[in-house]
Amino acid sequence: MTQVAEGTRSARRAELIGAAARLFSERGYHGTSMQHLGDALGLKRGSLYAHIGSKEELLFDVVDDGAERFLARGAEALASTGTAADRLSTFLIGHIETAIEHLDAATVFLNEWRYLSDHLRSVVQAKRDHYEGMIGTIVTEGVASGEFRSDADARFAVLLVLSAGNWVYEWYRPGGRLGPQEIGEKFADLIVSGLKTKRQKGSA
Amino acid sequence: MTQVAEGTRSARRAELIGAAARLFSERGYHGTSMQHLGDALGLKRGSLYAHIGSKEELLFDVVDDGAERFLARGAEALASTGTAADRLSTFLIGHIETAIEHLDAATVFLNEWRYLSDHLRSVVQAKRDHYEGMIGTIVTEGVASGEFRSDADARFAVLLVLSAGNWVYEWYRPGGRLGPQEIGEKFADLIVSGLKTKRQKGSA
DNA sequence: CCTACCGATCGGTAGG
DNA sequence: CCTACCGATCGGTAGG
Numbered sequence: 001m002t003q004v005a006e007g008t009r010s011a012r013r014a015e016l017i018g019a020a021a022r023l024f025s026e027r028g029y030h031g032t033s034m035q036h037l038g039d040a041l042g043l044k045r046g047s048l049y050a051h052i053g054s055k056e057e058l059l060f061d062v063v064d065d066g067a068e069r070f071l072a073r074g075a076e077a078l079a080s081t082g083t084a085a086d087r088l089s090t091f092l093i094g095h096i097e098t099a100i101e102h103l104d105a106a107t108v109f110l111n112e113w114r115y116l117s118d119h120l121r122s123v124v125q126a127k128r129d130h131y132e133g134m135i136g137t138i139v140t141e142g143v144a145s146g147e148f149r150s151d152a153d154a155r156f157a158v159l160l161v162l163s164a165g166n167w168v169y170e171w172y173r174p175g176g177r178l179g180p181q182e183i184g185e186k187f188a189d190l191i192v193s194g195l196k197t198k199r200q201k202g203s204a
Numbered sequence: 205m206t207q208v209a210e211g212t213r214s215a216r217r218a219e220l221i222g223a224a225a226r227l228f229s230e231r232g233y234h235g236t237s238m239q240h241l242g243d244a245l246g247l248k249r250g251s252l253y254a255h256i257g258s259k260e261e262l263l264f265d266v267v268d269d270g271a272e273r274f275l276a277r278g279a280e281a282l283a284s285t286g287t288a289a290d291r292l293s294t295f296l297i298g299h300i301e302t303a304i305e306h307l308d309a310a311t312v313f314l315n316e317w318r319y320l321s322d323h324l325r326s327v328v329q330a331k332r333d334h335y336e337g338m339i340g341t342i343v344t345e346g347v348a349s350g351e352f353r354s355d356a357d358a359r360f361a362v363l364l365v366l367s368a369g370n371w372v373y374e375w376y377r378p379g380g381r382l383g384p385q386e387i388g389e390k391f392a393d394l395i396v397s398g399l400k401t402k403r404q405k406g407s408a
Numbered sequence: 409c410c411t412a413c414c415g416a417t418c419g420g421t422a423g424g
Numbered sequence: 425c426c427t428a429c430c431g432a433t434c435g436g437t438a439g440g
Contacts, residue, residue, distance in 0.1 A: 167367035
């Protein structure tokens with residue numbers, strides 16, 4: 001019975017986090033009021049506090065959700081076999097697929113996390129660092145093995161990859177002529193080719 | 205005398221727009237109150253309305269300022285001579301230099317413009333379209349002349365270039381080991397090389 | 409999950 | 425450019 005009550009409560013909570021992801025991504029964190037969130041669920045403003053502790057906690061839940069999705073997908077790419085170029089492609093494709101499949105959470109993760117207060121923001125910062133480290137690992141291995149240009153500064157390539165991937169939510173709209181997979185592959189193709197050594201290019 | 209009064213008034217207005225660029229970029233449009241803006245200028249909240257019509261008008265001024273800087277710089281690159289690859293590099297370097305040199309205005313231009321109401325947002329949208337069109341022109345010419353891979357879909361390359369350039373404000377901090385010029389060149393090198401045909405690469 | 413309320417703050421205006 | 429004010433709304437709580 002407590003089970004049922006708990007079950008119901010977390011279902012509501014999940015609903016609330018989903019609505020928050022959508023509203024925060026559309027209107028921004030500061031542009032979304034508890035009233036907006038209540039309206040979205042058909043509840044009164046004050047009733048929301050039966051499910052959450054504060055508005056900021058809700059932001060954290062959405063952001064952390066987004067972070068975890070990127071991390072899980074990134075870990076898969078990191079663990080995959082193949083050349084560094086293959087794994088970098090896989091990583092980038094996964095990044096873009098994740099961003100597109102969970103567009104709301106990804107948008108909030110990328111745009112609104114900076115409004116978290118110090119403590120919660122540092123939790124997210126650690127996850128972001130971890131994620132960037134994954135890309136750095138692949139690039140460094142590619143340089144070491146001679147696949148990538150030795151002047152291709154690893155840190156810089158990481159930024160390029162993230163830059164390309166992170167802007168997707170700006171222009172991607174469901175139902176366009178390219179799906180997540182195609183977009184990821186095209187990005188990966190252009191970027192990875194820019195990293196490759198001449199010898200590798202010739203032999204491809 | 206009216207001259208002097210007008211002069212004083214616009215100096216204040218410019219000050220206000222500068223403060224708004226900084227605050228909106230740090231705290232977001234909805235996270236910045238007129239009180240914050242007043243404090244930044246040492247004025248009372250209500251006094252700001254001697255210089256502006258509304259908070260939204262202030263957002264438009266900052267965003268439009270950013271748009272105009274990108275457009276001016278882009279027009280220079282478009283008018284420059286050289287191969288399509290040269291001009292695309294010039295364009296991208298200019299984009300990144302502009303973003304870095306006017307980091308606050310660029311950040312607001314890229315992140316906060318969506319909070320403008322329909323009319324003002326459409327004015328900005330037209331300028332964004334114009335800007336994207338400039339890049340499209342260069343890429344299309346590069347494909348036509350055989351410099352760029354024919355499968356390098358122009359629209360897609362535009363997105364890649366903008367994606368790479370638009371994320372700069374996320375990680376760039378003044379005083380880092382790379383300056384705007386170096387960052388722009390590195391980006392341009394990686395991206396343009398991904399667009400080039402094999403023949404062009406060999407002859408480079 | 410609601411009603412009713414808290415103090416604080418919001419953008420903006422009038423009148424000087 | 426300030427004082428004093430407008431109605432509306434903010435996030436959040438108490439008590440049921």
